[in-house]
Amino acid sequence: MNTIIEKISGDINSDQPVLQKAAQIICDGGLVAFPTETVYGLGGDAFDAQAAGRIYAAKGRPSDNPLIVHIANIGDLDTLSDKVPDMAYRLADMFWPGPLTMIIPKNSKVPSTVTGGLDTVAVRLPSHPAARRLIELSGTYIAAPSANLSGRPSPTKASHVIEDLFGRIDMIIDGGDIEIGLESTIVDLTGDVPVILRPGFVTQEALKKAVGNVLLDPALMTGVSGDVRPKAPGMKYRHYAPRAELIVIEGRPSAVSERLRSMAAEAVLQGRKVGVMVSEELSHGFDNAEVICLGRRNNEEEIAKHLFDALRQFDEMQVDIIFAEAFSQEGIGQAVMNRMLKAAGHRIIKV
Numbered sequence: 001m002n003t004i005i006e007k008i009s010g011d012i013n014s015d016q017p018v019l020q021k022a023a024q025i026i027c028d029g030g031l032v033a034f035p036t037e038t039v040y041g042l043g044g045d046a047f048d049a050q051a052a053g054r055i056y057a058a059k060g061r062p063s064d065n066p067l068i069v070h071i072a073n074i075g076d077l078d079t080l081s082d083k084v085p086d087m088a089y090r091l092a093d094m095f096w097p098g099p100l101t102m103i104i105p106k107n108s109k110v111p112s113t114v115t116g117g118l119d120t121v122a123v124r125l126p127s128h129p130a131a132r133r134l135i136e137l138s139g140t141y142i143a144a145p146s147a148n149l150s151g152r153p154s155p156t157k158a159s160h161v162i163e164d165l166f167g168r169i170d171m172i173i174d175g176g177d178i179e180i181g182l183e184s185t186i187v188d189l190t191g192d193v194p195v196i197l198r199p200g201f202v203t204q205e206a207l208k209k210a211v212g213n214v215l216l217d218p219a220l221m222t223g224v225s226g227d228v229r230p231k232a233p234g235m236k237y238r239h240y241a242p243r244a245e246l247i248v249i250e251g252r253p254s255a256v257s258e259r260l261r262s263m264a265a266e267a268v269l270q271g272r273k274v275g276v277m278v279s280e281e282l283s284h285g286f287d288n289a290e291v292i293c294l295g296r297r298n299n300e301e302e303i304a305k306h307l308f309d310a311l312r313q314f315d316e317m318q319v320d321i322i323f324a325e326a327f328s329q330e331g332i333g334q335a336v337m338n339r340m341l342k343a344a345g346h347r348i349i350k351v
């Protein structure tokens with residue numbers, strides 16, 4: 001398939017012709033990768049059951065793993081659901097447009113291919129101006145998961161999308177580097193108390209402050225074990241994973257630093273190509289290892305923004321093993337560590 005790549009500048013007026021072209025592709029049943037504030041999305045018409053099938057095929061994604069429907073106005077909730085919980089309007093007023101996805105009951109207008117056969121639908125109103133304009137211009141809603149091949153880290157740069165999906169979709173809109181770099185927070189509103197199914201930039205603390213009690217899906221930080229199964233189908237798959245084995249070291253910074261150095265040195269001695277993923281504070285003094293610094297330890301936003309790109313860079317460098325520093329799980333750290341531990345298959349060493 002011929003994939004068109006078009007750059008946009010961020011100025012919504014001069015970007016209009018590109019967005020118009022993308023909207024037309026979506027109306028015609030095609031697929032377009034576009035920037036949002038969280039990660040790049042791979043979009044198709046949310047009311048076209050076949051477009052959803054094309055998204056699953058382009059990503060190599062299991063079709064029981066539902067897509068997020070992107071809307072342009074809060075009122076669009078009522079088009080997708082006949083039973084919008086009051087909580088959804090409250091959260092929408094406070095956090096939309098923005099990186100929060102809500103799970104609500106779906107109505108018959110939403111194709112079951114989009115929801116992976118579930119009777120609920122995931123909905124988000126993004127804040128990225130080009131993403132919103134694209135939805136408006138398409139005159140429909142846009143079903144979009146992240147624009148990566150299934151199993152690979154989510155794309156935070158246009159080059160990541162090109163690497164994974166060039167030749168598999170109709171168009172890629174290059175909007176430069178993504179602002180947040182982690183997928184949206186997913187909150188399930190179908191029960192009495194909201195439950196976070198996937199942590200993200202909108203933190204559990206912020207949600208609690210806004211609406212009171214908010215729980216965390218117990219499967220999130222532990223991985224799938226025994227009866228504990230994540231409620232978001234996507235969270236059960238191996239995800240965000242670099243090709244090399246990733247081991248996370250957790251503890252006081254001085255102890256982590258010491259263990260990282262000894263484990264890296266030992267692996268180098270064994271003739272392995274070693275990657276190290278750390279804060280700026282711990283990034284110095286590694287010999288013969290590929291060191292990627294994610295940012296200063298207390299700058300969670302910077303760390304979040306660089307994580308997926310770092311995992312992709314290690315793939316490119318073809319390292320055999322990666323040692324990573326664990327970060328605090330406060331605030332956005334909860335989302336950062338959720339992604340890192342999933343990428344590590346929950347291999348964590350406490351020192």
Ligand code: AMP
Binds near residue numbers: 067122197232233
């Ligand atoms: P992605 O945007 O690629 O990260 O994928 C969307 C995420 O939303 C996946 O983890 C899905 O499992 C999750 N999701 C979408 N729809 C639902 C739903 N109705 N119930 C629970 N999780 C959902």
Ligand code: MG
Binds near residue numbers: 145146154
């Ligand atoms: Mg994804």
